[in-house]
Amino acid sequence: MGLERKALLRAAPAHTVHYERRRPEETILHGLVREHLETFLAQVEARTGTGVPGFVKDEFEAFLECGVLAHGFLRVRCAECAHEKLVAFSCKRRGFCPSCGARRMAESAAYLVDRVIPRVPVRQWVLSFPIALRILFAAQPELLTPVLRIVHRVIARFLLGQAGLGRATADTGAVTLIQRFGSAANLNIHLHCLVLDGVYRRGGGEPVFRQARAPTRDELQELLGKIITRLLKRLTRSGHLLEEEGMTYLADLDPADPLTPLQAASCTYRIALGPRAGQKVLGLRTVPGRDDKATSALCAQAHGFSLHAGVRCGADQRKQLERLCRYITRPAIANARLGCNGKGEVVLQLKSPRRDGTTHLRLSPLEFMQRLAALVPRPRLHLIRFHGVLAPHAGLRAVIVPGTLEKASEPAHEPAHAAARLSWARLLSACSTSTSSIARPVAAR
DSSP states (O other): OOHHHHHHHHHSOGGGOOOOOOOGGGSHHHHHHHHHHHHHHHHHHHHHSSOSOHHHHHHHHHHHHTTOGGGOEEEEEOTTTOOEEEEEOOOOOSSSOHHHHHHHHHHHHHHHHHHTSOSSOEEEEEEEOOHHHHHHHHHOGGGHHHHHHHHHHHHHHHHHHHHTOOTTTEEOEEEEEEEEEOTTSOEEEEEEEEEESEEEEOOSSSOEEEEOOOOOHHHHHHHHHHHHHHHHHHHHHTTSEEEETTEEEEOOOOTTOTHHHHHHHHHTTBOOSSTTTTSBOEEEEOSOOOOOOOOOTTEEEETTEEEEEEEEEOTTOHHHHHHHHHHHTOOSOOGGGEEEOTTSOEEEEOSSOOTTOEEEEEEOHHHHHHHHHHHOOOTTOOSEEEEETTSTTOTTHHHHOHHHHHHHTSOTTSOTTOOSSOOHHHHHHHHTTTOGGGOSOOOOO
8 A cells, every 4th residue: 555545544534434335226237137137148048059158147146146235244343332334245246347346446546556556657558459359359358468468569669769778678567457348338348558658777776767758640650550560460370360362351250159249249339139139229319419530649540440649647647647547447337327218228328429429328128238248258367467567577576666665665563464455445435536436435345
C-alpha cells in the first residue's frame, strides 16, 4: 500500500466508513439471469447439441448467488458496541458481475499506482483489431501472448530509438490490460497498454530514466504498419490465417465449440440464436446524428486495425493515472445503464451516442443472455500482463517499482505481517470519490 494512501486511511475518522448491504436480487440484471437462465441453456443445447461450456454455466450460477444472504454470509460484530452486520459472500467472477467487477477495478487500480508503476510519465497505447481477429482471439485467447510480445517490442524499440540507446543498455516497461468488451456489452477484444513514456538506462549505479517525446502521426502510422506485418506473419506461419492469391483469410474455427456462434455474433453486433438469428441488434436513436469524422492527431488506422496514443499522464499526475487505470479495468456491465421497456425487452444505454445518433440498444432477454455468455473469459486466462522492467522477474523491477521503495521506507512499528491487499471497506473509503459507480460499499467475502 502506498504511503499517501496509508496516511489517508489513518487520518479518516471511523464514522466516515459506512457499510450498506447491496441487494442484487432487486437489480434488473439479476432478475433477467434468474428468470431466463434455464431457457437460455436449453436454447443453446438445442442449437449445438452439447450446451454451453461448464465454465460459462458456472459463471451464471455463481452470479445468482453473489451477494445473496441465503447462499452464505459472515456475521461481523463490533468489539466495542456489539453492533452486528451480515456480509454476504461474493462470486469473485470476471465475466459480467458488476459488483465483483467494480471491486476488481478499484483494487487493481490502487495496486498498479501504489505498487507497480513508478513515478515517471506514462502513455496509454490502445490497439484495436479487425472483427475477424477479435473472433479468433476470443476462440483461442492463448494467441494473445505472442501478439503482446510483438506489440511491446515494436513500441519499446521506438522509445529506445528516440533515446539513442540499444536493448543491451536500456529498456522500458508496460502494463497491458486485455479488455474484452465494448460499451454495447459486445465482445470486442482490444489492448490497453500503459507504457512508461521513456526508457531506463542501465549502468553502474541507479538506473536513469529518459523521457521520450510524443510520436508524430507519421511515426504512429509506421509503428502500426510494423505491428500489422509482424502479427499477420506470425498468425499465418502458425496456420491461423491462410494466404491465397494475395488475400488473407481466417482459418475455420472449431465448429464443435458452442461458444463460437455466440462470440462471432457478439463481435459483429448481431443475434446468434432465436427467431432473429443473423440480424443486427435493434438501436434507438434519441439524439441527432453527426457527420464529423475527426480523429485524434495521435491515432493511426489501417486494414481494420487502429493504434491510439493520445492519452498521457505526467510523473506527478498520480490521481489522473489512477482514474485511467480504473477506466481500463472497469466491469463490462453497469446496472445503471440497464433497463426494461413495456414489452419486456432489455434496453441497454450506450456509454456515448454513436455517430448515427443511437443511444440505446433493444434486445430480448434471451438475446441479452447470449451477449453475457460471450463475455465470460476462459479459465486461467490472465487479463493483466507486465512487460519489460515491470515484468515479475525483471532485474530493475525491485529498484524502480514504488511498492518496493515504499516498503523499505515504512516505519519500524508497522506490523510485518500486514496484508498487501486492501479490504473492501478500506479501499472504498479511500477511493470512492474517484468513481461514482462504486460510491457505496458492496458486500464481499
